[in-house]
Amino acid sequence: MFQSEPVQVQKLLKATEVAKILNVSRALAYRLMQRGDIPVIRVNHAVRVKPVDLQAFIDNNRIGEGSK
Numbered sequence: 001m002f003q004s005e006p007v008q009v010q011k012l013l014k015a016t017e018v019a020k021i022l023n024v025s026r027a028l029a030y031r032l033m034q035r036g037d038i039p040v041i042r043v044n045h046a047v048r049v050k051p052v053d054l055q056a057f058i059d060n061n062r063i064g065e066g067s068k
Contacts, residue, residue, distance in 0.1 A: 012041060012048035021054065032057075 013021070018038065019029035032038045033047055038057045040047040 010051055013051060013054060015047065015049075018049050018054060022058075 015029045015033065016026055018033070019026045022029065029038075030047075033040045033049065038049055039053045040049055042048075
C-alpha cells in the first residue's frame with residue numbers, strides 16, 4: 001500500500017473574520033468576495049477564504065511606502 005503525505009489544512013476564514021481583519025463591514029467583505037477581488041471556496045451556500053488569499057489581497061492593495 002502507498003502511504004500518502006498528511007494534508008496540511010489551514011483554517012478557512014468566514015466573511016465576518018475577513019471583515020474584522022480588514023476593518024471593514026461584513027457587507028463590504030462579501031462584496032469583495034462576490035466580485036472576485038478575494039478568492040473564495042464555496043461549501044454549499046457558505047463562502048470561506050484561505051488566509052493566504054486574504055494576505056495576497058492585502059499585499060496587492062498596499063499603497064505608499066513599501067508597496068509593490
